[in-house]
Amino acid sequence: MTEPLLAVTGLRKAFGGVAAVDDVSFSVAAGEIVALIGPNGAGKSTCFNLINGQLAPDAGSVRLGGTAIGGAAPRAIARLGVGRTFQVAATFASMTVRENVQLALLAHAGAQHQIGRRATTALAAEADALLEQVRMARFADQGCATLAYGDAKRVELALALANAPRLLLMDEPTAGMSPNSRNRMMQLAADLARQTRVAVLFTEHDMDVVFGHADRVIVLDRGRIIAEGPPAAIRNEPRVRAVYLGDDEA
Amino acid sequence: MTLASLLAQLLNGLAGASSLFLVAAGLTLIFGVSRVVNFAHGSLYMLGAYVAWTSVAWFGRGPVGFWGGVLLATLVVAAIGALVESLLLRRIYAAPELLQLAATFGVVLIVRDLTLATWGAEDLLGPRAAGFAGVVDLFGRATPTYELLLIVVGPLVLAGLWWLLVRTRFGVQIRAATENRALVGALGINEARLFTQVFALGAGLAGLAGALQLPREPANLGMDLAIIAEAFVVTVVGGLGSITGAFLAALLIGLVKALCVVVGTVEFGGFAIAFPKLTLVAEFVVMAIVLAVRPYGLLGQPAVIPATTPVAEFRALIRPPGRRSLAAALALAAVAALLPFTGDEYRLILATDILVLAVFAASLQFLMGGGGMASFGHAAYFGLGAYGAALAFKHGAPMAFALAAAPAAALVGAVIFGWFCVRLSGVYLAMLTLAFAQIVWSIAFQWDAVTGGSNGLVGIWPAPLLADKRDYFWFVLTLAGAALAAIAWLAQTPLGYALRGSRDSALRAEALGIDVRRTQWMAFAIAGTFAGLAGGLHVFSKGSLSPETLAIPRSVDALVMVLLGGLNAIAGPLLGAAAFTLLQDGLARATDYWRAVLGAAILLIVLLAPMGIGGALQRLFARGAR
Numbered sequence: 106m107t108e109p110l111l112a113v114t115g116l117r118k119a120f121g122g123v124a125a126v127d128d129v130s131f132s133v134a135a136g137e138i139v140a141l142i143g144p145n146g147a148g149k150s151t152c153f154n155l156i157n158g159q160l161a162p163d164a165g166s167v168r169l170g171g172t173a174i175g176g177a178a179p180r181a182i183a184r185l186g187v188g189r190t191f192q193v194a195a196t197f198a199s200m201t202v203r204e205n206v207q208l209a210l211l212a213h214a215g216a217q218h219q220i221g222r223r224a225t226t227a228l229a230a231e232a233d234a235l236l237e238q239v240r241m242a243r244f245a246d247q248g249c250a251t252l253a254y255g256d257a258k259r260v261e262l263a264l265a266l267a268n269a270p271r272l273l274l275m276d277e278p279t280a281g282m283s284p285n286s287r288n289r290m291m292q293l294a295a296d297l298a299r300q301t302r303v304a305v306l307f308t309e310h311d312m313d314v315v316f317g318h319a320d321r322v323i324v325l326d327r328g329r330i331i332a333e334g335p336p337a338a339i340r341n342e343p344r345v346r347a348v349y350l351g352d353d354e355a
Numbered sequence: 356m357t358l359a360s361l362l363a364q365l366l367n368g369l370a371g372a373s374s375l376f377l378v379a380a381g382l383t384l385i386f387g388v389s390r391v392v393n394f395a396h397g398s399l400y401m402l403g404a405y406v407a408w409t410s411v412a413w414f415g416r417g418p419v420g421f422w423g424g425v426l427l428a429t430l431v432v433a434a435i436g437a438l439v440e441s442l443l444l445r446r447i448y449a450a451p452e453l454l455q456l457a458a459t460f461g462v463v464l465i466v467r468d469l470t471l472a473t474w475g476a477e478d479l480l481g482p483r484a485a486g487f488a489g490v491v492d493l494f495g496r497a498t499p500t501y502e503l504l505l506i507v508v509g510p511l512v513l514a515g516l517w518w519l520l521v522r523t524r525f526g527v528q529i530r531a532a533t534e535n536r537a538l539v540g541a542l543g544i545n546e547a548r549l550f551t552q553v554f555a556l557g558a559g560l561a562g563l564a565g566a567l568q569l570p571r572e573p574a575n576l577g578m579d580l581a582i583i584a585e586a587f588v589v590t591v592v593g594g595l596g597s598i599t600g601a602f603l604a605a606l607l608i609g610l611v612k613a614l615c616v617v618v619g620t621v622e623f624g625g626f627a628i629a630f631p632k633l634t635l636v637a638e639f640v641v642m643a644i645v646l647a648v649r650p651y652g653l654l655g656q657p658a659v660i661p662a663t664t665p666v667a668e669f670r671a672l673i674r675p676p677g678r679r680s681l682a683a684a685l686a687l688a689a690v691a692a693l694l695p696f697t698g699d700e701y702r703l704i705l706a707t708d709i710l711v712l713a714v715f716a717a718s719l720q721f722l723m724g725g726g727g728m729a730s731f732g733h734a735a736y737f738g739l740g741a742y743g744a745a746l747a748f749k750h751g752a753p754m755a756f757a758l759a760a761a762p763a764a765a766l767v768g769a770v771i772f773g774w775f776c777v778r779l780s781g782v783y784l785a786m787l788t789l790a791f792a793q794i795v796w797s798i799a800f801q802w803d804a805v806t807g808g809s810n811g812l813v814g815i816w817p818a819p820l821l822a823d824k825r826d827y828f829w830f831v832l833t834l835a836g837a838a839l840a841a842i843a844w845l846a847q848t849p850l851g852y853a854l855r856g857s858r859d860s861a862l863r864a865e866a867l868g869i870d871v872r873r874t875q876w877m878a879f880a881i882a883g884t885f886a887g888l889a890g891g892l893h894v895f896s897k898g899s900l901s902p903e904t905l906a907i908p909r910s911v912d913a914l915v916m917v918l919l920g921g922l923n924a925i926a927g928p929l930l931g932a933a934a935f936t937l938l939q940d941g942l943a944r945a946t947d948y949w950r951a952v953l954g955a956a957i958l959l960i961v962l963l964a965p966m967g968i969g970g971a972l973q974r975l976f977a978r979g980a981r
C-alpha cells in the first residue's frame with residue numbers, strides 16, 4: 106500500500122506538566138474505519154484536537170496524504186479535507202438545520218464571505234440531499250438549539266460531510282442515542298466511508314458499536330497507546346481488559 | 356533633561372501606578388470570582404474621593420479628618436459595594452456578559468447623579484495629607500513625601516492581598532471560586548456570601564484608592580469614567596483575574612507615561628510631537644504590543660472555547676425577515692417622507708436624530724447581535740466619522756466629499772482597532788473596545804491645533820442645496836434608509852451567516868474552514884463604516900461637534916438603543932433609537948437627573964425585558980401568526 110491517508114508519529118501534548126497525549130503513533134488508510142478507545146481522560150479528544158489543529162502538538166508530526174499539518178489552523182486543515190464532529194455537539198444554534206448545512210456548503214465552496222446573495226437560498230438542494238443522507242430531512246426547518254442530542258449529532262455529521270472530507274473524525278458520534286440509533290448511525294458512517302473511501306477515526310464508549318463497525322481498534326490509556334489491532338484481537342487482549350473492559354466483560 | 360527630572364517623573368508615575376493598581380486589583384478580584392466586569396468600579400473610586408472630602412470637611416484637616424476619612428471612605432464604599440452586589444448583581448450572574456456590563460453601566464449613571472445631587476457639580480478641592488504635607492530632598496530635588504507614601508501603598512496592598520489569598524480561609528475560597536467554579540459548591544462554600552464579601556473587598560479597594568487620590572486631584576464628577584478606562588487597560592494588559600498581573604501592568608503603564616512626560620516635545624522631521632500630551636496614546640501602544648504578543652494579557656489565562664455559545668439569547672432561532680417586514684419598512688419610509696409637511700421643525704429635528712442614531716445603533720447591532728461582539732466603544736467610529744467629515748469640510752472639501760470622508764475615516768479606525776479586538780472575545784473584547792474609544796477621545800480632546808480640543812469645531816453646515824431643514828431631513832431619510840437596508844441585507848448574506856455562525860460556535864465555524872477572526876474583522880470594518888456614516892450625517896445636522904461626540908456616554912447610548920430595541924430584532928435599531936431619543940428628550944426637559952432615570956431604565960430592561968422592545972414585539976407577532 107502507498108502512504109496512509111493519516112499518519113501520526115510521536116504525537117505529544119501536555120497540559121501543565123501532565124501529558125494528555127504521550128508519544129502516540131498510528132495511521133489510518135483511505136476507506137478504513139478505526140476506533141480510538143480508552144477510559145475517560147485517556148486523551149482521545151486531545152488526539153482529535155491535535156489532528157484537526159485545535160491544539161498545536163508539543164512534539165511529533167501529523168501528516169495528511171503526505172502533507173505535514175501538525176500545528177496548522179483548524180480552518181486550514183478543514184480545507185485540506187478533514188471533517189470532524191465534537192464530543193459536545195457543536196452546531197449553529199440560531200440557525201435552522203438546513204441553514205447549518207447551507208453555511209457548511211458555502212464554506213466548502215469558499216463562498217462564506219459573499220455579500221451578493223441570500224444565504225438561505227444558496228445550495229438548498231445540496232443541503233437537503235445531505236440531510237436526507239443522515240436522515241434529518243424532516244427536521245430541516247427546525248432550529249438547531251431545540252434538537253434532541255442524538256439529532257444534533259446527526260446534523261454535525263452532515264456538516265462534516267458537507268466539507269467532502271477525506272478524513273472524518275467523529276468524537277463519540279452516538280452519545281445520547283438509543284442502542285438502535287447508535288448502530289444505524291455508525292452503519293451510516295461506515296457505508297459512507299466504504300463507498301467514498303473516506304478514512305474514519307472515531308471514539309466511542311459503547312463497545313458493541315466499536316466491535317461491530319471498526320476495522321481496527323486503537324486503545325489509549327493515560328495518553329499512551331497500549332494496544333492496537335483488529336476488534337477480535339483487542340477483545341481478548343489482557344492489558345486492555347484490565348484497564349478498560351474489566352468491568353464490562355467480567 | 357537631567358537625571359533628577361527623570362527620577363521625579365518616575366516617582367510621579369509610580370505614585371499614579373499605585374492608585375491605578377488598587378482600582379484594577381478590585382476589578383480583577385471581582386471578575387475572577389463572579390465573572391462580572393464591574394463598569395461601576397470607577398464610580399466607587401469616585402465615591403471614595405467624595406466621602407474622604409466630606410470627612411475632612413467635618414473633622415478637619417488633621418489626621419482624624421484625613422486618615423479617618425481614608426478609612427471611612429474604604430468602609431463606606433465597601434458597604435455600598437456589598438449593597439449593589441446583593442441588590443442587583445446577584446440577579447444577573449446568569450445573564451449574558453453584555454447585559455451584565457450594561458447593568459453595571461446603569462449603576463454608573465445612577466451613582467453619577469446621586470453624587471451630583473449630594474455634593475454638587477463643582478470640583479471639590481482636597482487637603483494635603485495630614486503628616487505627609489512636606490517634601491524631602493531626593494537626589495537634589497524636592498519630592499513630596501505623599502508621593503513616596505503612595506508608591507509604598509501599591510506593593511503593601513499587593514502583599515496584603517497575597518497574604519489574604521494564600522493564608523486565610525477566605526482567600527482559599529476566593530481562589531477556589533476563581534480557578535474552578537464547580538469547586539465552590541463541592542467545598543460547601545456559601546456562594547452568595549462569598550460573592551458579597553469579594554465585592555465588598557474590591558469596592559473597598561476602589562474607595563481607598565479614591566480617598567488617597569484626593570490630595571492629588573480634586574473630587575470631581577469625571578473621575579468615574581476617567582479611571583475606569585485606565586483600569587480596563589491595566590486589567591486587560593495584566594490579564595483578567597490576575598492581581599499580580601494588574602500590579603505589573605499598572606507599573607508598566609505608570610512608567611511609560613512618566614517617560615512620555617520626560618521626553619517632552621520632540622522635533623520629528625519638521626513635526627513637533629508633544630509626548631506629554633500623548634500619555635493615553637502611549638498606554639494604547641503598550642496595550643497593543645502586549646496584546647499582540649499575549650492576547651490574554653501578561654499573566655492571564657486564555658478562555659476555554661465553548662462548543663457552542665453559552666449565551667441563551669444567542670441560541671434562539673433567527674428567522675430571516677419576510678415580505679411583510681419589507682412592506683412595513685417601505686410604508687414607514689413613505690410616512691416618514693411626509694413628516695416635513697406637518698411644518699413642525701422641532702419634530703423634524705428629533706426625527707433626523709432618530710434616523711442618524713438608528714444607523715449608529717444598527718451598526719452596533721450588526722456587530723453585537725449578529726457577531727456576538729459587544730463593542731463598548733462604538734462611539735469611536737461615530738466620532739471618527741464626525742471628525743473626519745468636519746475636518747474635511749474645514750479644509751475646504753465640498754459637502755459630498757466631506758460626507759464620504761466620514762465612513763472612510765471610521766473604516767480606517769475600525770480596521771486598525773478591529774484587528775486587535777477580534778483576537779479577544781467576551782468581556783476582554785468589550786474592555787478593549789472601550790479603551791480604544793478612550794484613546795480616540797483623548798486625541799480629539801488634546802490635539803487642540805487640529806480638532807479644536809475641548810471646544811471642538813463649529814460651522815459645519817450642509818451645502819446650500821440641503822440647507823433647509825426639510826431638505827436635509829429627506830436627504831438623511833434616503834441615506835439612513837439605504838444604510839439600514841444594507842445592514843439588514845448583509846445579515847442575510849453568506850457573510851452575515853458566517854458571522855453569526857462564528858458567534859454561535861467558533862469551534863464549528865473553524866472546523867468548517869471559516870476564518871472566524873477574519874469574518875469578525877470584516878464585521879468590525881462594516882460596523883465601523885456605517886457608524887462613521889451616522890457620525891457624518893450627525894455633524895452636518897448639528898453644525899458642530901465636540902469630543903462629547905465620541906465620549907463613553909455616546910457608546911453607552913448605542914448600547915442602550917440596541918438593548919432597548921432588541922439584540923436580534925430586525926426593527927430593533929429603529930425602535931431603540933426612537934424610544935431612546937424620545938425618552939431622553941422628555942426626561943431632559945423634565946429633570947436634571949435624567950441620567951439616573953436612564954440608568955434605572957437600563958436596569959429595568961436587563962432585569963425584566965432582556966429581549967428588548969423589538970424582541971417582545973416579534974414574540975407577539977409570532978404568537979399572533981400562529
Ligand SMILES: Nc1ncnc2c1ncn2[C@@H]1O[C@H](COP(=O)(O)OP(=O)(O)OP(=O)(O)O)[C@@H](O)[C@H]1O
Nearest residue numbers: 120124125143144145146147148149150151152192
Ligand atoms: N484544554 C485542556 N486544558 C487542560 N487539560 C486538558 C485540556 N484538554 C484536556 N485536558 C486533560 O487531558 C486529559 C485527556 O483529556 P481528553 O479530553 O483528551 O480525554 P478523553 O479520552 O477524550 O476523555 P473522555 O472519554 O472523557 O472524553 C484529561 O486529563 C483532561 O483533563
Ligand SMILES: [Mg+2]
Nearest residue numbers: 149150151192
Ligand atoms: Mg473526549
